[in-house]
Amino acid sequence: MTAKLCFKTPKTVLQWDKGKTIPPICKRLMRMYAYRELSPLDDDWKGWKISKGKLITPDGWPLTPNRIIMGNALIEIGAVDELRFQRDVLRIARMLKGLK
Structure with missing residues (x-):
C-alpha cells in the first residue's frame, strides 16, 4: 500500500x-x-x-458526520439562542480542559 x-x-x-x-x-x-x-x-x-x-x-471528543453537520447548521442559522448556547459550551469546554 x-x-x-x-x-x-x-x-x-x-x-x-x-x-x-x-x-x-x-x-x-x-x-x-x-x-x-x-x-x-x-x-x-x-x-x-x-x-x-x-x-x-x-x-479526544469523537465527532460523527451528523454532529458536524448539526453544529455547522446551528452556526449557519445564527439564531441568538444557538449562538449564546455555543458560547456557553465553548466556555465550559475551556474550563473543563483547564481542570486536566
Whole structure:
C-alpha cells in the first residue's frame, strides 16, 4: 500500500526498510494514512485524528458526520439562542480542559 500511496515502486519501499532515506513527503503521507493523523495537512489540524469513522478532536471528543453537520447548521442559522448556547459550551469546554 505504501508504494501506491507514494507513487513509488515496491523495490524503493524495500530500500527504505533497509535504511535508505524516506522522502519527507512520503513520510507525511504514510503517517497520515497509517495513523489517520491530520496534522500533515496543516498546522490547524495538529492533534486531530480520524478513528473508526469519527473525527477525533485534540481533546479526544469523537465527532460523527451528523454532529458536524448539526453544529455547522446551528452556526449557519445564527439564531441568538444557538449562538449564546455555543458560547456557553465553548466556555465550559475551556474550563473543563483547564481542570486536566
